[in-house]
Amino acid sequence: MAISKTEIFESAPIPKSALALSLPAVLSSLVMIIYNLADTFFVGMLNDPVQNSAVTLAAPLLLAFNAVNNLFGVGSSSLMSRSLGKQDFESVKKSCAFGFWCAVFCGILFSVLCKIFSFPLLELLGADEITFSATKDYVFYTVICGAVPSITSMVTAYLFRAEGSSVHASIGLTGGCVLNIILDPFFILPAETIPFGLGMGAAGAGFATLIANIFSCIYFLVVIFIKRGKTFVCVNPKYFCFDKKIVSEVCGVGIPASIQNLLNVVGMTLFNNLTAASGEIAVAAMGIAQKVNQIPFYVALGVSQGIMPLIGYNFACGNIKRMKKALVFTMSVTAVFLSFVTLGYFAFSENIIGFFMKNSDIIELGGVFLRGFSLAMVFLAVDFIGVGVYQACGMGKLSLFFAIARKIILEIPFILILYSRFSVFGLPYSQFLAELILSAAAVIVLIKLFRKLENKNSDLMGI
Numbered sequence: 001m002a003i004s005k006t007e008i009f010e011s012a013p014i015p016k017s018a019l020a021l022s023l024p025a026v027l028s029s030l031v032m033i034i035y036n037l038a039d040t041f042f043v044g045m046l047n048d049p050v051q052n053s054a055v056t057l058a059a060p061l062l063l064a065f066n067a068v069n070n071l072f073g074v075g076s077s078s079l080m081s082r083s084l085g086k087q088d089f090e091s092v093k094k095s096c097a098f099g100f101w102c103a104v105f106c107g108i109l110f111s112v113l114c115k116i117f118s119f120p121l122l123e124l125l126g127a128d129e130i131t132f133s134a135t136k137d138y139v140f141y142t143v144i145c146g147a148v149p150s151i152t153s154m155v156t157a158y159l160f161r162a163e164g165s166s167v168h169a170s171i172g173l174t175g176g177c178v179l180n181i182i183l184d185p186f187f188i189l190p191a192e193t194i195p196f197g198l199g200m201g202a203a204g205a206g207f208a209t210l211i212a213n214i215f216s217c218i219y220f221l222v223v224i225f226i227k228r229g230k231t232f233v234c235v236n237p238k239y240f241c242f243d244k245k246i247v248s249e250v251c252g253v254g255i256p257a258s259i260q261n262l263l264n265v266v267g268m269t270l271f272n273n274l275t276a277a278s279g280e281i282a283v284a285a286m287g288i289a290q291k292v293n294q295i296p297f298y299v300a301l302g303v304s305q306g307i308m309p310l311i312g313y314n315f316a317c318g319n320i321k322r323m324k325k326a327l328v329f330t331m332s333v334t335a336v337f338l339s340f341v342t343l344g345y346f347a348f349s350e351n352i353i354g355f356f357m358k359n360s361d362i363i364e365l366g367g368v369f370l371r372g373f374s375l376a377m378v379f380l381a382v383d384f385i386g387v388g389v390y391q392a393c394g395m396g397k398l399s400l401f402f403a404i405a406r407k408i409i410l411e412i413p414f415i416l417i418l419y420s421r422f423s424v425f426g427l428p429y430s431q432f433l434a435e436l437i438l439s440a441a442a443v444i445v446l447i448k449l450f451r452k453l454e455n456k457n458s459d460l461m462g463i
Contacts, residue, residue, distance in 0.1 A: 075254020
């Protein structure tokens, strides 16, 4: 028997509600991982470190999309869930339309600025005379042409999740990723390797990504049109406004989330520039290890995104007990799963890297990098889910504090210290040290937060 959205938020058993909301988000995240790995796999089949380096060097620019995604996706979806909990349907529509149309505008602005400043931007990313051309071609398709469909599709997925329609959000994103995986070999590989292959290399990976994101955008718009009147996801321009309450609520959560991703871009750019100093082999090895390590990141991201509507809805309703149960269950299951993934990465790191590129130097170096990255998995998940709770509850200042602490106070200093002591071999351990501290801080803050909320509820009930 199908479970209704109201039951998911208010009365269904926590494991059932968490599964209904998080599983589609996690599955779509896993498909996105497969798509990212497919890019790496097919580009790796060229056995050209320059092409692999192009995809790695452009990664911070693609990560910058998440700054816009989080500003309007996380910000608008958080307000939507809390407004649904209060039965304030007018705010639901306004926050949704505000997030969607701002995402479209920012996507256009992003593309124009990257086109105008492409040369200094690529140099800043670490591209040199060897990797510049390949990186430029990849950025042309993924960023200059692809910013609007990429950003708009991700923000719209957030909006669907906010009303409990995780399945539609997952279908839209998953469908695009599957299409990308199908197209990758035809665009990346030459005709000598695969029939009808265009041999575009890294540029082909970017072109396939562009087509996939356009598909996802079209899917979401079609669903909104078909379900009009039956969905809270609203992109009608008449509801778009700069209402003070809407703007302040969306930006109050979205700006800290956006700053968090901008700081991630700074950190990754520094990381890649330090790695690039060791040559194309090191960049390719680091790029593959980073892509493989995205599995735990996207699992934590999917769980966090999936559980946010449940947390936000019950926070607005004042059902702190259900909110707390949802958090404890989600964090426990995720931590156990990622512990097993960490053990697997440690045991089979070289085998995993070797699957993507048959180069002994890259396999050996990539194995070292992957083991270093894997240590942060469990701690990253605890920290990430904790930040998701702050965002869902509209606590932008707390999420901003953790964003600044993660990069400015901890990870970037650790990157510089470890690089100075151990060269490129120390870089992967910077995230582990930062997340170890942050996860402990997240648990302490969450315990205090729930005590405060429970005491407030007791006072309201006259206990």
